[in-house]
Amino acid sequence: MGSPWDRGPRPPRKGPPRDRGASGPGERVPSERAPAGERPRRPSAEAPASPGAPPRPARREEVRLYGLNAVQAVFERRPQAIRKLYLLQARVHALRPLLAWCVQNRVGYRVVENEDLDRLAASSHHEGVVADVLRSDPLPLEDWLASLAPGAPALALWLDGVGNPHNFGAILRSAAHFGAAVLLPERSTLALSGAAARVAEGGAEGVALVRLPGNDAALARLHAAGFASAATVVRDGEDLFAMQPQPRLVYVMGAEGEGMDAGLAGACQHRVSIAGTGAVESLNVAAATAVFLAHWAAARR
Known part of the structure; x- marks a missing residue:
């Protein structure tokens, strides 16, 4: 099974929420993450505009x-x-x-x-x-929903804490292959990097990246738009291969090791697991994502 689910939902944390998307335990960024090459370069400082001049567009x-x-x-x-x-x-x-x-x-x-x-x-x-x-900025959730044909099937991946650029690139490649959007939580720092784009093999340009509002508001808006929500868990979920996926569906994928936010998992309508032999604890999050996407695509055929 996929690794977000590797440990199942995390218990709620005390104290202020931390930004999501940074690599958690079990999802370490490889040493070739290219800090100099991957970081966006900041534009050079400019002199302030003269009084009364129209504001300069953001660079x-x-x-x-x-x-x-x-x-x-x-x-x-x-x-x-x-x-x-x-x-x-x-x-x-x-x-x-x-x-x-x-x-x-x-x-x-x-x-x-x-x-x-x-x-x-x-x-x-x-x-x-x-x-x-x-850099191409993610779409607001409302704009992405408005772009969908009324009632048409649609598939999306909600990445709750995934931070490894190689996993992200592999997920983008699968999402492009199966036509899924990728939803990024409000506080996620996850963004396209050189490593992710290379692993995606061109797929990064074919996937809609969507910025979500807070978890509760995002789930409410997705449900109102006809999407079913499914938290992917390593065990004790519905058997993926025994269920018929809804035409509009969002899979919530958590980070390896940490799993997903317990509150978010509890707010989803379904909990889904990939049955296996038990020889390994779970699948890598990118491999599991491909399984979930392929199952939905097969049902649409």
Whole structure:
């Protein structure tokens, strides 16, 4: 079973809530998380506007992505987000349409050596290309719900505490494959990074990221829109393979080790488990997510 559920719901914590999305026990960020490459660069300071001048529009943050499919997906879906490109000479032919677009739109690119890309990405898994792109902000929940066709089936993943960028990237890849949205809690710091985008293999650009309000308000709005809610737990839940999933469904996935917030799990309409042999305690959260999504997709066929 998936790991959010690895330990089942967490007991309510005392004291002020902590931000979610940071790696919890059992979900450690690998050492190649690329602090320099993954962090959005802040724009340089600007002089204040003169009195009476209209306010300047907010400048969007950039994120450094790497990996051939990740960069190609940005070019195919939102080329205007690309701000700078670095590549190996060996990638020039494969990226010729992107380079031509950069020339036409005066976007800088540079052919560099492999060690330069290692440094820029803070990873050796860049596959010969690194790009600085504008970060795409998550949609508000109301905007995402409004974009759905009335009564149409829809699937979403609520990530309650998932923080490992490799797990996040694998979840995005599965979500893109099965057409699911990804819902991020109000306090979650989880965001697309270079590592997540590379693991997603282009899937990050094909998934709707949605920012939720507080748990109670988000669940109420989803239920009102016809979504059933299912907390995924490692044991003592309904057998996933014995149930018929509703056409509109949101699976709540918790972090490995910690599980999900006990209050959130208790507020869901269902608790669902993946039956297995018992040879291992549970599935990794990304692997479990793929199982849940595939089961819903099979029922729609």
